[in-house]
Amino acid sequence: MNRPRLLVINIYSLALVAGLATFAFSLTVDWMLRVFIADLVATLVVFLARLYYRNASLYDPFWSLVPPIIALGLWLTQFENLRLLLMLLFVGIWGIRLTANWLKTWHGLEAEDWRYQALQAKSGRWYGLVSLFGIHLFPTVLVFLGCISLFVVADRPLTGLNYWDLLAVLVTSASIWIEYQADRELHQFRTQRATPTEVINRGLWARCRHPNYLGEVGFWFGLWLFSVAATTSVWQLATLGPLAMIVLFVVISIPMIETKLLAEKPAYAHYQKNTPMLLPRLTQR
Secondary structure: OOHHHHHHHHHHHHHHHHHHHHHHOOOOOOHHHHHHHHHHHHHHHHHHHHHHHOOHHHHOOHHHHHHHHHHHHHHOOOOOOHHHHHHHHHHHHHHHHHHHHHHHHOOOOOOOOHHHHHHHHHHHHHHHHHHHHHHHHHHHHHHHHHHHHHHHHHOOOOOOOOHHHHHHHHHHHHHHHHHHHHHHHHHHHHHHOOOOOOOOOOHHHHOOOOHHHHHHHHHHHHHHHHHHHHHOOOOOHHHHHHHHHHHHHHHHHHHHHHHHHHHHOOOHHHHHHHOOOOOOOOOOO
16 A cells, blocks of 8 residues: 555544544533534544645545444444435445545645645635635535434434435435546546547536536435435425535535636637536437
8 A cells, every 4th residue: 555545544543533532522412513523623633634744635535434434323323224224325335436536536645636726825824724614624514514414314213214215315326326427437538638628528527517516416415315204304404414515516616616627728618608517408419
């Protein structure tokens, strides 16, 4: 195993230990709040690693590692909860795939995500605070909001499966496949393109400009559907999860990356004009 990957394993192992210790010593706090506090402590451990190694990309796998840990921890307390077991299965598949994709595209400590570099250039001497709250704590809060569905289902272990569960299974499965297929097509395109300025316009990318984000939003929406199945209520605390993800990608992530693509790829303006942003067209041109 190469040294950068071993470093990531060590950092996240330390973060996990810190989070578990925090959870164990906060017995007087509500159990969902205990998990949230432990989540924040683990985030701070990763942030300290970012300060030492000066690379905020060390935080990126946090997004896909924490939900499976939360799901596993909840299920271990109630093996009989079939709905929670289904969620654990989907969250595990999603987390393993997304983490593996990050490892595949991560080039070690010498490389840092362009978004973090752009934030550093804009914020200057305030970058430390921007990194702490914007790059680390803000995504941690968003992911935790998405995980509220797990807590809702864990609170109702005796409710039987219903048609909402079937819909949740279909949506979550399809979303994970969309993310996988979008990433596979993008990797293939990058190895085959003639020039770096060429714009991908094939497969899922011909139907919408950000199928990877579409799959990600769909995944969190699918988890929320499981909570609807458990409560038979659409408007609940868990609804904040998919809503927060939609706001993140539509208001922050997509505009940020499209500004970069418009500056770097002359043909992107035409692609942007003729291809839906997130909701895909059903027929391919």
